[in-house]
Amino acid sequence: MNFEPSNVFALEKLNNFIDKNLTDYSRLRNFDFGPNKRSNISCLSPYVTHGVTNEIEIIKKVLEKYSFVKNEKFIQEVLWRTYWKGWLELRPKVWEDFLKDLTVIKKDFKENQNYLNAINGATDIDCFNQWVKELKNYNYLHNHARMWFASIWIFTLGLPWQLGAEFFMKFLFDGDSASNTLGWRWVAGVQTKGKNYVASEWNIKKFTNNRFNSIKLNDNPSPIIDDRSYYIVNNDFDNADLSISDTLLIFENNLSFEKSDFYNKSFKNIYFIFNDNGNRKIKLDDKVLNFKKSLMNNQIEILRNKSINCKMIDINSLKDMNENLLALYPTVGENLDYINSNRLKNISFLYRKIDQYSWKYCNKGFFNFKNYIPKIINEFI
Numbered sequence: 336m337n338f339e340p341s342n343v344f345a346l347e348k349l350n351n352f353i354d355k356n357l358t359d360y361s362r363l364r365n366f367d368f369g370p371n372k373r374s375n376i377s378c379l380s381p382y383v384t385h386g387v388t389n390e391i392e393i394i395k396k397v398l399e400k401y402s403f404v405k406n407e408k409f410i411q412e413v414l415w416r417t418y419w420k421g422w423l424e425l426r427p428k429v430w431e432d433f434l435k436d437l438t439v440i441k442k443d444f445k446e447n448q449n450y451l452n453a454i455n456g457a458t459d460i461d462c463f464n465q466w467v468k469e470l471k472n473y474n475y476l477h478n479h480a481r482m483w484f485a486s487i488w489i490f491t492l493g494l495p496w497q498l499g500a501e502f503f504m505k506f507l508f509d510g511d512s513a514s515n516t517l518g519w520r521w522v523a524g525v526q527t528k529g530k531n532y533v534a535s536e537w538n539i540k541k542f543t544n545n546r547f548n549s550i551k552l553n554d555n556p557s558p559i560i561d562d563r564s565y566y567i568v569n570n571d572f573d574n575a576d577l578s579i580s581d582t583l584l585i586f587e588n589n590l591s592f593e594k595s596d597f598y599n600k601s602f603k604n605i606y607f608i609f610n611d612n613g614n615r616k617i618k619l620d621d622k623v624l625n626f627k628k629s630l631m632n633n634q635i636e637i638l639r640n641k642s643i644n645c646k647m648i649d650i651n652s653l654k655d656m657n658e659n660l661l662a663l664y665p666t667v668g669e670n671l672d673y674i675n676s677n678r679l680k681n682i683s684f685l686y687r688k689i690d691q692y693s694w695k696y697c698n699k700g701f702f703n704f705k706n707y708i709p710k711i712i713n714e715f716i
Contacts, residue, residue: 336370336473338381338508340629342591342637345382352377353396361408366542367477370469376477377409380509383416385630386589390417391689395716403712410712411705417689418704419513420666421697424572424690426565427667433516434616434672437497444498453492454502462539462547463487474508474622479542485522486534490556496523504617508626511588512668524558527700531558567698572691575661575683584608584653584662584682586670587627590634593641595663596688602661605638605645606652607631608670614650615669653679661685689715 356374363375382388390413397406423430444450452458456467466484470476476484481503488499500519504510517526524531536550581603585592592598592605609628612618631647638645650673653660664684665671674682692714696707 336373336378336475338378338475338626340626341633342387345379345387348382349377349379349388349393349396352379353400357397357401357406357409360406364408364412365479366544367480368544369546370473370475373477378475380416381475381626383413384509384511384514385587385627386594387591387630387634389591389594389687389689390414391715392594394712398712398716403709407708411708414693414705414708414711415701416511416514417693418697418701419511419517421690421694421704423513423517423667424570424694425567425697427568429520429565430512430516430667432563433497433500436495437501437616440495440497441501444495449492450494450498453488453494458492460487460491460550460552462543462550463492465547470503470506471620474506474620474626476507481518482522482532483534483539485519486532487552489523489559490531490533491551491553496520496525496559501617504619506620506623508623510619510623513666523561525561528561529558531556572664572686572694574685574691577661577685579683580659580661582606582656582658582660583685584660585634586610586663586665587631588666588668588670589663589687590630592634592638592643592645592663597663597685603644605643607635607645607647608650608653609647610650610670610673614673616672617669653677653682657681659683663687664690 359375366375368375379388379393383390383393393413394410397410403410454467456464458464463484466476466480485496485499488494489496496519500516503515503519507515520526522532533554533556534552535554536552539547539550577600583597583602583605585605585607587610589595590607609631611624635645635647650670654677658681660682662682662684664686665674689711693711696704
């Protein structure tokens with residue numbers, strides 16, 4: 336399994352999946368055949384997370400070759416990340432509380448042997464240990480394996496979901512504050528209150544093609560209780576006036592500027608903002624940081640070949656820039672936290688059109704959101 340930090344590689348991966356494997360996606364998508372047998376899924380999430388490719392580009396290419404009806408499930412999966420991001424944007428305190436909880440929990444579990452065994456893949460559960468190894472080696476896990484992993488972490492090993500969410504964020508190439516945090520909350524039973532996801536031995540055996548045996552799990556756990564309620568924050572996500580600045584900031588989630596809604600605007604300076612571990616609450620694995628930096632460098636090369644002035648700067652440089660600045664919106668997460676905690680009021684945001692349009696449908700659950708998917712597609716494709 337290979338994730339080259341390249342726009343060209345991402346596009347080749349997308350085209351290859353559509354041409355050779357998309358027709359079998361609905362039938363085979365839940366099977367985890369191992370890290371070297373991933374043809375049944377697209378493995379595009381590391382590139383979608385960083386905006387190297389995006390939902391519109393992917394869905395457009397799918398519909399150029401196949402009908403919506405035949406590939407509705409794949410299109411829904413592509414838009415799950417859009418939904419999760421919108422859900423969190425409407426309830427940003429969920430992310431804030433997650434980080435606060437994590438700070439306290441990490442102190443309590445610093446020397447907990449059960450926790451240390453889990454993060455080192457030294458439990459009594461072979462499949463779990465293999466997924467730890469796979470995550471650290473490849474910086475990726477099949478989505479079904481992520482669900483099993485999280486369920487075992489919470490309900491069999493008895494560990495806080497917040498520590499598991501941090502562990503994933505540290506190692507995943509596609510680590511995303513919304514999808515990752517809310518996914519772990521969903522497994523725990525606090526996202527949809529009272530409804531947890533429980534991994535079972537038969538399910539793991541079936542969908543791993545019997546790669547694992549003797550899987551002893553807690554198969555009847557109660558959901559995690561969290562009485563906190565989160566109310567929707569009113570935000571219209573209106574774009575800033577483009578005339579206020581000729582400098583644009585691009586964070587790690589929107590790297591392909593040439594595919595953005597603002598490519599036709601002439602910016603004097605474009606800065607790609609690199610955020611290393613010195614400013615992050617969740618410290619990322621070196622391979623993840625290098626992946627982000629390499630994707631940025633690849634995008635800088637693409638723009639320079641188009642005679643567009645751009646360079647990478649450290650996020651701390653923003654504190655020394657006093658002029659008005661425009662930024663492609665970084666979404667709720669570490670980069671937005673940096674802007675807010677340092678009170679960088681001179682930065683104004685530009686939002687993706689698909690987010691402005693779709694996030695209004697993220698006020699409820701995904702089953703409500705998916706009713707609007709045809710409407711979203713008609714608007715943008």
